[in-house]
Amino acid sequence: MSRLTPYFLSLLLVLTTLGATAQILQPTKLSAALSTPTAKVGQELDLIVTARIDDKWHLYATDFDPDLGPTVFTFTFAKSPAYELVGVPKSIGATKHYDDIFKGNVTYFEKTGRITQRIRVLQPGPLTITAETEFQSCTDVDGRCIPGEETLQFGPIEVTGAAAAPATPAKGSTGAVAPAAPAAVAQAMPAPANTAAAPSSAPGTPVAEADPVLSSPAPAVAPAAAVAGTAAATAPQDSLWGFALAAFLFGLGALVTPCVFPLIPMTVSLFTKGSANRREGILKAVVYGVSIIVIYLLVGVLVAAGLGEDGPNLIATHWLPNLIFFLVFLVFGLSFLGLFEITLPHGMVNKIDAQADKGGWGSIFFMALTLVVVSFSCTGPIVFTILSLASRGQRILPIVGMLGFSSAFALPFMLFALFPTWLKSLPSSGGWLNTVKVTFGFVELMLALKFLSMADLAYHWNLLSRDLYLVLWIALSGLLGVYLLGRFKLSHDSDLPHLSVGRLLMAVLAFSFMTYLIPGLFGAPLPLLAGYLPPQSRRDFTLAAPAGPPVAPATTVVGCEAPRYADFLELPHGLSGYFDLEQAKRCAKAANKPLFIDFTGHACVNCRKMEATVWSDPQVLKRLRENFVVVALYVDDKKELPRSEWYTSAYDHKEKTTLGKKNTDLQLSSFNMNAQPYYVLLDPNSPTDAAHVLVPPVAYEDNVSSFVQFLDAGLARYRQQVAAR
Known part of the structure; x- marks a missing residue:
């Protein structure tokens, strides 16, 4: 029976991979006109x-x-x-x-x-x-x-x-x-x-x-005045509503800061007690709230108009805006922690306040403007956070963000004017307000790291690895939890006679987040934060004890030549291998192993899913490490080839000048396939084409057992060919 196993596995693989038959797909056809x-x-x-x-x-x-x-x-x-x-x-x-x-x-x-x-x-x-x-x-x-x-x-x-x-x-x-x-x-x-x-x-x-x-x-350039009226028609409604809701929650958070919360009852009382009747007081409060919305909305319109056509793309991809955002968030975070206070010039505040003292309906607008200016030290960082996040998306998002924020910010002034008895239910001002401000400070510092990471990844500075990023987030969330438990005080904190339930629950959230992050140091993917963390390029932490003498550096196959392109490409899970097919074939011949060819891409999500869920399985990883020489061929890499390696493809008669184009041409011309992931098992002594594969190639296959069978059948077929030579 053992002699029949290779044939059985080969037959099984043929049956299970019929869907992976090579074909050239052309789902999009283009035509040109004037x-x-x-x-x-x-x-x-x-x-x-x-x-x-x-x-x-x-x-x-x-x-x-x-x-x-x-x-x-x-x-x-x-x-x-x-x-x-x-x-x-x-x-x-x-x-x-x-x-x-x-x-x-x-x-x-x-x-x-x-x-x-x-x-x-x-x-x-x-x-x-x-x-x-x-x-x-x-x-x-x-x-x-x-x-x-x-x-x-x-x-x-x-x-x-x-x-x-x-x-x-x-x-x-x-x-x-x-x-x-x-x-x-x-x-x-x-x-x-x-x-x-x-x-x-x-x-x-x-x-x-x-x-x-x-x-x-x-x-x-679209006129600034038209932005608010037309941009809403060019934005996806699902993301707009989500961002508006997030901005609204930010606005509610801004209300419970030391710069704003004490002003709510005082401002409302001006309208209720300083008016001839209740109707006039309510109307003034509504005008006051609408004025707040208009002021912030104007800020959003100006930012949207200033972005221009290419602004969101520039901010999202260029190092300079991301570095500026990092520094601003760092300054705002330290300000919230109490290191210093950011305020607008006193002359500006006094002039606006003087306009508010003149009386009349027009003065209500300046009262709203005074609130915006006076509360800047608390609301400024929050507003900047919304605008910075919005400026990385569509041009309409700054307007949507400011509308959501200002609506929440203005809401209590109008509601308490309508229902003045509700003021009695407001908690009294106290040290808890500074606690909210400090919490915002820790969040600002964590967001600052995201912007630094974006610039770092885009320009390969290698300043902020995934593990260092996680360490800093773990430290910040842990410190926030300890602070909320009252184990230390900052400069503006008052004494804490007892721990409130709300503060305890916030501490639980902070420690829970910290606990969730810790496994990421040891290789856990942390899927909830996948879009916010740098990729795992190396692992500074490991729970596994070293076994035996030091192994060769990652991507270097023992006994073979050093791989080309290993300075910027790597295989997952510490696998050794190559990124150039000819190098891999020479190594496979010397090691007497079959080739595992991985046609992949940097932006191929299914490739990453395969590596995370299938390649990581001990059965698969053991086979790839011990039985094959792995070569990853990136079809989308922009690395320019040496001039001597440029060539004109016999397939499409176009010149190939980059590593990605070379690998794409290889997949098309040799295997008649242009989709990734695509896995090919090949005898290194055979021609590189579809007629000489060991078993039918496999595309996306997230079943570990099926992938193991694919590897085992290919290995068995290779050993048959070696025995027959």
Whole structure:
């Protein structure tokens, strides 16, 4: 029976992997068109791309943060003095949706899609424009994602009139083509396609963006006054409501700070006792509350208008805004802890207060403004927190955030004017107010680390590893718990004669959060915080006792050459292996082991799920470590190959210049497959193609037993081939 086992396993794998039969998928088809076939020199027109998308697939659009994971639809236009780009590509009728996996908003098309790019023609004569596109299509059915690239031609365009001088290119422009947002238009080699999971099945909201008048120029910047009126039509309702609710809760929290809470009964009494009748007092309180909302809403409008088209993307991806946010949050956090107090200039406060003392209905607005200014030391950090989080998303979010915050902030002034007897139920001011402020301080310090981490990851500074990040969060949450138990006091704290139930419950929450974080130091994935923690690149803590002599460094196979690209790529779970197929084949031959080829991607969520739930299983990990030489081939890595290794593919006749494009070409040309993850078991002495695989390759397979059978069948087949040689 033991002799039949390899054949049985091979047969079983054939039956269980029929669904993984290699195939080239093309779920998205593109076509090119013009808004008008003729134009005069200096006139603007639109290049139009229409996408036809297979059922149950979707195509990612142009206008979301490229660092989230999915591939943004990108253009690379051929340089020409005959035209220049105007603005950035526009996704018409795309769906926006907050993706829980990527922790951000993505946009995509289903069934059909339309993308336009405005240009300005500069020279007379016939003009044909060539653009290289890169995009990504995904399906919710099984999580597959397919990278795509296509060359499109627009034209010819008949251009008449005298030649016009091109506009002065913006900073960063190359040649005559004006630069656009890096997420959508490139002037050099386009970024390789990533591999990512599809958005979750929760329904998104179609963007109600009107189709532009294609023959007329679009305004460069939307007027600030129009932002509040039009931006709401271009935002997903689910994420807006969620953010508005979070901002509302922030507003309620701001009410119970030392700068605001004592002012509530005093302000309400001014309206109730200083008015001719109760109706007038209620009306003044309502005007006062509405004034507060208007003031904060104006702040949101100004921030939204100041962001511009590319502001959210710049803030989300550039190191400088993230570093500034880190420093500001650090300062605000220390201020909340009592190190110093942040206040606005006294001259400003006095002038506003003088306007409030003049009386009349107009003075009520200045009374509201006085409250906003006087309470700045407590509310300023909270408002900045909302605005900084909002500025990393859509332009409408600062307005939504300020509307939610100010509504909660203004609510008690109106309610207590309507029901003045409720004032008697308010707790008296005391040391508990400073406790709330200190709690906010610890939260601000924890948020500061998130911004530092974003800059650190984007630019590979290696300042804040996952373990150091966790250590700091554990320390801050632990200190908060100890503080809430009254084990130490800060500068503005009063004596604590006894521990209240509320304070005890808050301490329990702080210690619970700290306890949840601790296993992350030893490799636990902490799924609730997956979008907020740096990736696990190394482990500074381990519970396992060292066994035997020190092992070779990670990714270095004992007895084989050192792997290329190990300075920025690594295998999960401390596995040794390679990132270059030829190196891996040489090592596998020397070690007399079969190859385990992992076609993967940095942004491939299903790849990470396989590594976290299947590869981590002791049965799988033992086999990968002992029986195979592992090679991970990233199809989306942007590392440029040495010039001597550039080549033109026999598959698509395009030049391959990056590591990712080389690996994508290998998967397409050798295995007729373009989706990831994709696992191939191969005899290193055989050609690298689908005809010589040891067993049928496997795509996403989250059943550990099936994956173990796949590995065992491949190993058994390899040993048969070795014995037969």
